[in-house]
Amino acid sequence: MKSFIKYLTIGGFACSLLPVYAQSAPQPPGTSIGEPSQAANDPLSQAEAAIDTKDFASAKTLLDTYLSAHNNDARALFDRGYVEDAQGRDDSAADYYQKAIAADPKQFESRLALGLILARQGKQQEAHEQLAAASKLEPNPPNPTAKAQAWRTLAQFDRSSDPDAAKQELLQALSISPETPPDLLLTGEIAEAEGDEVNAETAYRRLLNQQPASSEATAGLAHVLIAQKKYADAEPLIKTALIRDPDDPALNTQLAIVLNAEGKQDEVVSVLEKLHAKQPDDPAINAMLADAYTQTGAAERADPLYVQLLKSAPNDPALLTARGENFIRQQRYAEAVIVLQKAVSLKPANGDAWSSLAFAASENHQPQLVLDALSARSKYLxxxxxxxxxxxxxxxxxxxxxxxxxxxxxxxxxxxxxxxxxxxxxxxxxxxxxx
Missing domain, CATH: 1.25.40 (Serine Threonine Protein Phosphatase 5, Tetratricopeptide repeat)
Structure with a gap:
């Protein structure tokens, strides 16, 4: 799925608030509709004119001079932060936006700008707080696009953790701005998080009607179809998308899941080997490939993958059980016993692990251990x-x-x-x- 940060900003935050400055007579933060225009030689108007033409060096000089005498001017502080933001200097921009908010807590533009920077930096809770505050304020001059962006960003944040809130936030955005293709993607993701597979499928199909080459919409629809066990429908959809984007990791992973569910193990191995070559340290891919090797009778090829996985998670009962069962397939019964004993010690309620231990112990001529394992198994299966x-x-x-x-x-x-x-x-x- 597309990152929500990428969805919000393209080439930094400058693009996201550009409409504020793109008007023929922009109303900068802190002014009101109907207020007389600033004189052409006003330092802030000059700085904002320089921003309009992306002459950030001149804007910086003008703003620094002005702020040396007016260090608590919220409008100037926002403009100065914007200059830094437009050039990708997030930390410096955030500092100016925070100063602007301190000077005027009701300034929408700095709240939104700071929220987006914090989101890019992975500071989700702090970002959410700023965006929620921005959603309760009004841009000055009025800017429905920017206000809708605050609502959309909140919806992106909340789509998994609080899908009901995300739905309402997206509706707020749509009430003041036209629906966009990313909105359809977000609608599908929110519906999935709510367990509403019907509406999720509808949203993804609508997006594919508008953008047939959308890998994100394809992956979303495939995810819904897989959840519904409609593997025959999902397979051609994914394969068609992979013709356009053969290296997309999400699509390749979904294809492996579908092929595995359909019992096409040889094809699964081919897909997973391709993924593994590109992402050799991805634990999910390694686990799937190890299982595929095991299922296709190549247990000896699976073992190095289990070794690698267990280095990162040495006490994972599921991994230990899988490796023990892989040892059984290789007729390495003594090693299987050792690994499976550790697995059941970590998760005694795993009846399947007890089953495997009983079989390995039988093949390893340990009848008392067989009885002990079967006795433990009988509590669960x-x-x-x-x-x-x-x-x-x-x-x-x-x-x-x-x-x-x-x-x-x-x-x-x-x-x-x-x-x-x-x-x-x-x-x-x-x-x-x-x-």
């Missing part, structure tokens, strides 16, 4: 023909004849002809045990 067979063979190996015979019988009842090799073994062991 129902018995299966496989677990009955493991119970039986473990008791058999420990020469617990009565319990072994009991579980062989349970296995034969549950198996009902589905596991012929094990059923043959169970029947012959029962004969040998005299049961």
């Amino acid at each position: 129902e018995e299966t023909p496989a677990t009955y067979f493991l119970w039986a063979t473990a008791y058999d190996n420990l020469h617990h004849t009565q319990q072994a015979a009991e579980y062989y019988h349970r296995f034969l009842t549950a198996a009902n002809g589905k596991f012929p090799d094990q059923e043959w073994q169970a029947k012959h062991r029962l004969i040998a045990l005299g049961k």
